Amino acid sequence: MLLRKTIAGIHPRLAVVAHDMLMVWLTWTAVSMLRWSLAPNPSPVSLFGHEVWLVLAAQGLIFWWTGLYRGLWRFASMPDIWNIFRACLLGAFAVAITLFVYNRLVTVPRTVLLVYPLVLAVLLGVPRLAYRYWKDSRLDFVTRAPSQRILVLGAGKAGDALVRDLRRENRYTPVGFLDDNVQLRGSRLHGIPVLGTLDQLPQLARETAAEMLVIAMPAANKVQMRRAVDLCEECNLPFRTVPRLEDVVAGRSSFNELKEVAIEDLLGREQVQLDWTAIRTRLAGKRVLVSGGGGSIGSELCRQVARLGAESLTVLELSEYNLYMIEQELRRDYPDLLFNAWLGDCGDAMTCARVFEQARPQVVFHAAAYKHVPLLQGQVREAFRNNVLGTKALAEAADAHGADSFVLISTDKAVNPTSVMGACKRVAELFCQNFARQSHTRFITVRFGNVLDSAGSVVPRFREQIRAGGPVTVTHPEITRYFMTIPEACQLILQASVLGNGGEIFALDMGEPVKIRDLAEQMIRLAGKHESGDIPIIYTGLRPGEKLFEELFHPHEQYTDTAHAKIFLAQPRSMAWNLLTTQLRQGELAVRDFDEGMLRRILDQLLPEFASDGTPSDGVVVAFGSR
Template identity: 70%
Template sequence: MVWLAWIGTYAIRYSLLPEPQPVIWFGVEVVLVLSVQALVFWWTGLYKGLWRFASLPDLWNIVRGGIAGALLIAITLFLYNRLSTVPRAVLLIYPAVLVVFLGAPRLAYRFWKDSRLDLFQASAAERVLVLGAGRAGEALVRDLKRENKFRAVGFVDDNASLRGAKLHGVPVLGTLERLPEIAAEVAARMLLIAMPSATNAQMRRIVELCESTGLPFRTVPRLDDVVSGRSQFNELKEVAIEDLLGRDPVTLDWTAIRAGLTGKRVLVTGGGGSIGSELCRQVARLGAGSLTIFELSEFNLYRIEQELRAAYPDLLLDARIGNAGDAAACEKLFADVRPQVVFHAAAYKHVPLLQGQLREAVRNNALGTRTVADASDRHGVECFVLISTDKAVNPTSVMGASKRVAEIYCQNLARRSRTRFITVRFGNVLDSAGSVVPLFRDQIRAGGPVTVTHPEITRYFMTIPEACQLILQAEVLGKGGEIFALDMGEPVRIHDLAEQMIRLTGKIPGRDIQIAYTGLRPGEKLFEELFHPLENYSGTAHAKIFLAQPRSMSWDLLNAQLARATQAVADFDEDALRRCVSSLLPDFAWRDTDGGTVVALARPS
């Protein structure tokens, strides 16, 4: 094409002369032109372009390659023969002719390929309606045109100014409110949601509209899932319950978080669990100097170790099997590792399972925390973060009570230590081990029934990555002794959660899958709380993060009761343990742990 453009330009220029001159079809001059232009095209990357996907960036490469090539050809030929044989008009016309010669075949080839696909799609592909005519919708339709599976027949978007517009030849047919009517008019067989920046409230509305059509629907991933690497852009997936229950992302101070962890020696206890493993991933991503994982489960430890070694081969990683309540193991660990930041995620958390196992709950959740906290204090750890739960507020369960004792110890130890002891509370974590979401998913897969304890029971929900981000932010904000909690928005009715999960599988609650009520379990509340009324919570530098003031307790009394609890654990004396916990938590109602009626605590206004 370069040769044709150069010779053709000569022919055009000479044809305008009164006496046309012969065109030299090949010679030293042509060899120089071909060589210079080839180098320029190599520099612009034109040879790496694929004709099938030729677009504006490729055209721009051709334009700048043609202009730059003409300039360098002029300089080369000037050095060769002072441009004695080259008309100046040739140097001006040549780049334009070259752009046409190189751009037209690419455009024609892509048009031919797209036309073939469109003809095939018109007869064989499934008709889909795209919700959202923004950038994500445009990119989705562009990708669909390259495939043979789906054919976009229209867009639906709430932007009224787009009505009648076309993207890649696909029209915008109306607003989302008219979705059922439009889907019927165009005979759509599937709905594709292309709104990755939609809020959770918007997604709930969109899903309700999709469900009203009776058609299957898919969605492109959220932007934060794409950025974090959990999904690929324009990867169609089923709408997950996390898309509807998770809250709008909280803006965190990632610069401060990174500064607080970069180059630090970090220890995560319980690093193989749902929260602990995600915490390890984020710590590794933020550039920790070294990461030590302390985990009791051999399989969980193996799994997270293999994942991190593959993803972060340069990370100094130490995976150790051990029990956080083993004082000798903790002392050896701290002496070897000398951690600067400790995230204490090791805990038992299943409320009904622990309700009849007071000894194990206190031994692991309370005394295990004390062991790790004391080791942190002795070895000069800079920051210790206790990962707690909303069930520690006004606890009605053994699990909540054991976590509240752990909170009390860390808050009071903070007053006597150079280590910053910080507590982080959050509610239920979506898809964590033992949570209600995977339970419901298994029950739906088995055909039901889906078991809900009470029609009015509600819970706060957050995603695993969001919970870990809160923990990391607290490590930066805390000065010692604080309790941090995230504004978790409105609590979710578990009954509504069950119904929504059933609908997302394409089934109808009450007809295809039944919902059965089993009654509140021992120690279970109707409503969870994030703060105790006496904790005087207030705002922080982050609008979505709250701070609660710790409640003081006699240090001597606290240590005396924990010493008795340690002896009671050794003696397996649960009556003595009850007395210890009652002394530390006078409001804890033991009658609720025996299977009696649970007192439903009202949510604070």
């Protein structure tokens, strides 16, 4: 049994060696005979003389040395063909040296040595490619199942690579490309024609009997992506897309993976260009603390800080489950990172002091906060305790232990706040701005709007409602919000932390506001449904504390450009330090006594623009392009 297995295992390899040696013998004798036949006095060519055996030995050693027999004919490809050509050239050189030593090349015409490697490369390469073609064709015939006819939108590198991979799977039959580059019209990629432009999609989909559409434009901006999706929806055919380039680079997706179009693909923005050298210089080798490091923004900050080579990372997190999840992920992906997991409340001054004593962080990112506007309207004590006093406790610990910088993650709801959540975040901004003048620590505030797919946000809520069959609830037909992705927001936070010297408020360019009604309609259509009949949209009215429009700057905050095109600097509004600290001490007493009436009065006194009764306000929209 063992002998039979051994023979079975080596037999195919011996057959390959025998084939190659036969081709060497055939090439050498054929080329030699042809050359001598052209001579006036031809010499007889011995079919099995000493010269032939020396050629076989020399060429065989070169085949072995170049690893020609490590490859499999079943998967022969261009690298294998190149290796064969290299082996033939080196073999001709080895044969020439061997025969020179043997008989000074007396019986070998020089033209034989020139023609021999070319003919041998053809005789070795063609059978390998033919064998692979035969195996592929035979496998296709045996396993072929009904495959979907697909049209590919985009005839660039992504479309080319996608079709090459899809044809191997036998589940799809690409029938054509569509591309707006008119110069590609009539050309072919892998034998598949470029049929026309994207605007011709509905017509060409019918003519080619396409069963599925694939958008192969990973670098497309949101306008191009929306146009492609609208055209696909017009065809009433299922459609898929390839991952975005940033998802491939970050390892979240493989390049040619087909996936359903997500709302993030349509709200995506141009990739952020960052000064990674400055960011890495500021964070590499530093001890970093992230509060709320298990949340949506905090966990992504942890990943990026770990990727940038921090000496140690400490996460202070109130949620046991979130802390466990981020700890497991970072210990798996960054085993060399010194990671400290602290379960605790940043509003507990003793916890903050102990964390700083043991971790000695140099850079602090404060992402811990309560953020749900309607819920916090009736929870003034908890909103003030966590969002204001938690920031104060962590900031004072950073100052007391000599941290280099403290970055407060804020929100657009802190501008002209109409909600308790926004008002508390605005007070936290005021504290950090004014505390910066009393401290050697750089206190920087970064303000931005909604992030896509964060916990409890509108996108996952709509997704659940659509999955349940509806209805989808929208508060107001005209309500708008700014959106950006979590990775983009965190990258801009890191960039802003490098730009600031202390006391600044940086606002991130959120792009154009998105109507929540349009967002809901698009998500319903992406799910293959229609808002008119399948899943209705119901308008429930603005909730307490909710704005119709969000703002990133207060009208009295003069803002200027910074070194980064997507980050703007708001001029801070100063406040008497004694007044601020007095009000916060009263707030601490009110939190202790559970006096929510006093907390509302404190918010009113610190923020004249805040209506503590939660009356919705349309706000004043401040455009980034205006001055």
